[in-house]
Amino acid sequence: MKKFSLVLLIAMLIVPLAAPLNSYGKGKADSDVELWNKLKPLDTTLSFLNTGAHPDDERSHLLAYLSRGLGIRTASLIANRGEGGQNEIGKELGNALGIIRSNEMKEASKVTGVEVFHLSQTTDDPIYDFGFSKSPEETLEKWGEELTYKRFIRRIRTYKPDILFPSFLNVESQHGHHRAINLLTRRAFEDAADPTVFPEQLEEGLSTWQVKKLYLPADSGNATTSLQIGKYDPIYGMTYPQLGEKSRYLHKSQGMGEDIPAEPETVHLRLAKSVTEIPNEENMFDGLAYDFKEIGARLKSDDPGLSAKLTHFQKTLDKVIEQYPDRSKALKKAHVALKEVRHLQSKTEKSRLESKDKEDILFRLDVKEDQLTEVSKVASSLEVQTVVGDATLVQNGQTNVTVTMKNNGKQLLKDVHPALSLPEGWTVEESPKPFRLKSGESKTVEFTVNVPSDAEYFKPYDESSIQTKLSYSVGPAEVKQSYQTESTVAVLPDVSIQSDPTSLVVNTLDVPEEITVEAKVQNNTSGSLETSVELDIPDGWTAEPELKPVAFSEENETQTVTFTVSPSAEVDKGEFTIQPVVKENGKSLRTYVQKIDYEHINTSYYLQPAKVEGVAFDLKMPDNLKVGYIDSGFDKVADRLQGIGMDVTKLGPEDLKSGDLSQYDTIVTGVRAYLSREDLRNNNKRLLQYAEDGGHLVVQYNKPWDNWNSDSTAPYKLVIGQPSIEWRVTDETAEVHVQKPNHPLFNYPNTITEKDWSNWVQERGLYFPMEWDDRFETFVSMADPNEEPFDSGILMADYGEGSYLYTNLVWYRQIQNQVPGGYRIFTNLVSYPLDDE
Secondary structure, rough: OOOOOOHHHHHHHHHHOOOOOOOOOOOOOOHHHHHHHHHHHHHHEEEEEEEEOOOOOOOOHHHHHHHHHOOOOEEEEEEEOOOOOOOOOOOOHHHHHHHHHHHOOOOOHHHHHHHEEEEEOOOOOOOOOOOOOOOOHHHHHHHOHHHHHHHHHHHHHOOOOEEEEEEOOOOOOOOHHHHHHHHHHHHHHOOOOOOOHHHHHHHHOOOOOOOOOOEOOOOOOOOEEEEEOOOOOOOOOHHHHHHHHHHOOOEEEEEEEOOOOOOOEEEEEEEEEOOOOOOOOOOOOOOOOOOOOHHHHHHHOOOOHHHHHOOOOHHHHHHHHHOOOOOHHHHHHHHHHHHHHHHHHHHHHOOOOOHHHHHHHHHHHHHHHHHHHHHHHHHHOOEEEHHHHHOOOOOOEEEEEEEEEEEEOOEEEEEEEEEEEOOOOOOOOOOOOOOOOOOOOOOEEEEEEEOOEEEEEEEEOOOOOEEEEEEEEEEOOOEEEEEEEEOEEEEOOEEEEEEEEEEEEEEEOOOOOOEEEEEEEEEOOOOOOOEEEEEOOOOOEEEEEOEEEEEEEEOEEEEEEEEEEOOOOOOOEEEEEEEEEEEEOEEEEEEEEEEEEEOOOOOOEEEOOOEEEEEOOOOOOOOOEEEEEEEOOOOOOHHHHOOOOOOOEEEHHHHHHHHHHHHEEEEOOOOOHHOOHHHHHOOOHHHHHHHHHOOEEEEEEOOOOOOOOOOOOOOOOOEEEHHHHHHOOOOOOEEEEEEOOOOOHHHOOOOOHHHOOOOOOOEEOOOOEEEOOOOOOEOOOOOOOOHHHHHHEEEEEEOEEEEEEEEEEEEHHHHOOOOHHHHHHHHHHHHHHHOOO
């Protein structure tokens, strides 16, 4: 079994492991990383698939070692897009965040040389990050188990890995999403090879595939094999774990990545399943054919001729690798190898091997043909730039595409033929004839692309609409390459719309006479445009003006139209929408185009309905209630409470340090405020004094490690539960038992009923307190299925002349998602000091 090519092995022997690395890349040799990335995979025929639930679940350190260190064909299969996570770089959440996280994973995987696949295919896919789950059963029920598993099996039958490895174990301490993927990974070991499992895939042209080994994460106590991955690699100027962290830094929206020293690191694995018995496993590759030489050796008795040819082909591949770092020589050898692999494909097709053996070898030869093509792409030093004149297109539109090719290498490229790959129905003018490109020579070709009137709008997870396909020949073999455009190509509506506000609460006890709605409209066509804007509103409502003409003179021009909306005298309770509509060329356009633009990822767009999402319900509020809010930056509760007319003032550092806190009936801390607000931590005693002097202090949930002191942050002992997985209620429909239904918290100013606990989103509560002083009263009880209930969702204690209330229920999710009960109950919590009045 080969592990390293000679050049890298020698380099590793002369470079000490503990080479000082103060930053990534320091001490890096003058190496051609781009070329080495393509040459190293020729060393082995093995494939490895790592499975996970969310972007950033990949085992980056291990994958960097396998892919960059050993050249093993490596991929990550991820279930969803991470839509339910937090965003540390911007305001995008939900699907927009999923787009960011998916693109971050693409960029991260370029560092480690890993392919990325997702089970989730669209922004409205059922395989969605719906938040924390305690069980794989709940996860698969929400995703749709059959759909999820069908896509899982399809990916294995397409990618054909030799080794499967889930990132996480199926244990109670793990996220239910992680556990579900572990469960599916273990089932798929047998099922991907079973023709009775999803037989329709076989009818479509796929074939069954038998994974050879399944490994699970382990520790030194139960591992069957261990990998020493902390090696220093002079090509990259760092160790493989450092390379893994370099990739993790690109998960910026999740705050990933850290500087780590160059030091030994061991990954422990446990062999859970294997197609061959391996009683005394020495390494991960025992029982597997590592390259074509070892594959050939296994065929010696079945087909000696093919066996010899496969052995010779591996020697040819080794010679390609040995040309490093000479690009010109590597290019020549790669094209010689391409001719040989294509000849071998024909020989294998005609061989006497059993169909399964033949299929296996043909697949590995196809992979090597693709990898040699990638070697040619880099070794040729052919620079290809595809510039789209107008990358934001519209239906029935047109754009110019310029493809510039420059031969920066030493070899003549023959039969160079550029073309464009376009979606069905698109047309292109110009079709250049093949030409030669000498060393140092450049050539530019221009195309005119016509977009059909029924072209699909941009979808963030689809392939790019325009790509350059280019073929050329060197020596005995031709290759076909693909190149991406410099900017993201997107078909957008002729006019896009952004409404303001995007959400609206109407208090049916105090219906406003007028509501201002703005529609910001943008021209996406290439020139002038005349159109009009109107509002779709609920029956009985009126809008002024009814219709507003708008004229644009150029592309990307924006205009804002202001409407005054008057609700009907009696507004029905429930949800409603107000939707701006642009009438243009016989079409009714009502789409908001959210541009997602960060330096570390490609620009993308999220197309969604442009509308004001409204909800109407009864909400009583004390006329004289005055609230101070310590905004954490993690929630928008203060803004939403202001939006319903509550007198809420956001408190800054000076307010907490020396301001008159007694003017507020209630002071509320935002979600995890003790983490984000140093001024809150510094002035916590002053807040407790505020409560002792007669104020009402409401504290929303914090994590145990958010600078929370169990003995001193609250007025009395209050311990936040951990491990966190055990101290949460993730079922948003979990029954809530109100322990003190006659208490003012559930009767003033709103009478709380069972209905107010309905239609909650994502979960009930996080980080329930696990221990508290007897002076705290409990008010509600709730539990996930088959678990003991928690009583600590709302804790309140008298403190001096005032009161202190701690609640870990996720009010911010309910209020930000306009759940009526969230508003009504939370209003009661903050109105408590005025009950006597």
